[in-house]
Amino acid sequence: ENKKNDLSNEMRRKISEHPCYSGEAQHKFGRLHLAVAPKCNIQCNYCDRKFDCVNESRPGVASEVLTPKEALFRTDQILKEHPFIHVIGIAGPGDPLANEETFETFRLIRDKYPDLTLCVSTNGLLLADRFDDLQKSNVETLTVTMNAMDPDIQMQIVDHVVYQKKHYHGREAAELLIEKQLSGIQKAVDSGLAVKINTVLIPGINDEHTPKMAKRLSEMGVYIMNIMPLINQARFEDRRPPTEEERSAIQNKCLPYVKQMKHCRQCRSDAYGLIGNDLSQISKVRGDEFRT
Numbered sequence: 001e002n003k004k005n006d007l008s009n010e011m012r013r014k015i016s017e018h019p020c021y022s023g024e025a026q027h028k029f030g031r032l033h034l035a036v037a038p039k040c041n042i043q044c045n046y047c048d049r050k051f052d053c054v055n056e057s058r059p060g061v062a063s064e065v066l067t068p069k070e071a072l073f074r075t076d077q078i079l080k081e082h083p084f085i086h087v088i089g090i091a092g093p094g095d096p097l098a099n100e101e102t103f104e105t106f107r108l109i110r111d112k113y114p115d116l117t118l119c120v121s122t123n124g125l126l127l128a129d130r131f132d133d134l135q136k137s138n139v140e141t142l143t144v145t146m147n148a149m150d151p152d153i154q155m156q157i158v159d160h161v162v163y164q165k166k167h168y169h170g171r172e173a174a175e176l177l178i179e180k181q182l183s184g185i186q187k188a189v190d191s192g193l194a195v196k197i198n199t200v201l202i203p204g205i206n207d208e209h210t211p212k213m214a215k216r217l218s219e220m221g222v223y224i225m226n227i228m229p230l231i232n233q234a235r236f237e238d239r240r241p242p243t244e245e246e247r248s249a250i251q252n253k254c255l256p257y258v259k260q261m262k263h264c265r266q267c268r269s270d271a272y273g274l275i276g277n278d279l280s281q282i283s284k285v286r287g288d289e290f291r292t
C-alpha cells in the first residue's frame with residue numbers, strides 16, 4: 001500500500017517555489033548553494049574527492065569552501081541582486097552532515113532570513129543521528145542520495161564508510177549505510193519534510209534494482225525521486241554511463257510509484273540562480289562576482 005506523503009499546505013507552498021521539486025518552479029525561482037562542507041564520511045566508487053560531491057554535482061570544478069560567516073555574507077550579496085532566490089541549500093563539496101559548519105551556517109541564515117527555505121543534500125549516513133539538529137536549524141527540504149537498498153548491490157558502489165570513528169568495508173559498510181539511510185528517511189518523512197531521493201544510475205549495477213527502490217520509497221512517503229546518470233570517474237572511470245534512453249526507461253518504470261524529477265542539471269556545490277543558468281560559473285569566468 002502506498003503511503004500518502006501528507007505534506008502540510010505550507011510545505012506544499014514552499015516546494016512549489018523550489019526549483020528542484022517543481023518542474024514549473026525551475027523557470028521562476030532560484031537556489032543558492034553554499035559550499036561550507038568539505039569533509040565526507042563515505043567513499044563512493046565514482047568519486048575522486050578532487051571535486052564536489054558527485055551525488056549532487058558534476059565533476060571538473062571544485063567549489064571554494066566558505067566559512068559560515070562568509071556564507072552569510074555571500075547570501076546577503078546574492079539575495080540583494082537576485083530576490084527570486086527562495087531556497088538556500090548546502091550540498092557539499094563533501095557531505096553536509098559530516099561538517100559542523102553546515103549547522104552553524106543554517107542557524108545564521110535562519111536567524112536573518114526566516115522566510116527562506118533551507119535545503120540540504122546528504123548521503124544519509126548521519127541523517128537519523130543529526131535529524132533533531134537539522135530540524136532545529138529549520139531545514140525543510142532534504143535530499144538523500146540512495147543508490148541501492150540491497151547490500152549486495154550497495155557494496156559494489158560504496159568502498160567504505162566511516163561511522164563514529166570506525167571504518168567499515170565491504171558488505172558491512174553497505175549494510176550500515178542502508179540501515180542509516182532508511183531510518184533517516186523515515187524520520188524525515190514522518191516529521192513532514194519534503195524528501196527527495198537522488199539515485200545515480202549505474203548500468204549493470206543498480207539499473208534493474210532502481211524500480212524496486214522506487215516502490216519501497218513510495219511506501220515510505222518520499223515525495224520525489226531524481227535519477228541521475230553516472231559520471232564515470234575514479235574507480236568507475238571505465239564504466240559506461242547510461243544513455244538518455246536507458247535513463248528514461250528506468251524513470252518510466254519508477255513513475256507509477258514516485259514522482260520523477262527530470263530537470264536536474266547536476267549543479268556545483270556553489271551554484272546559484274536558476275537551474276541550468278548557473279551564475280556562479282559565469283561570474284567566476286568573468287571575475288565579476290555579482291553579475292546580474
Ligand code: SF4
Nearest residue numbers: 040043044047053054
Ligand atoms: Fe564523494 Fe559525495 Fe560520495 Fe562523499 S558522498 S564520497 S563527496 S560522491
Ligand code: SF4
Nearest residue numbers: 020056264265266267
Ligand atoms: Fe537541483 Fe539537481 Fe541542481 Fe541539486 S543538482 S540543485 S537537485 S538541479
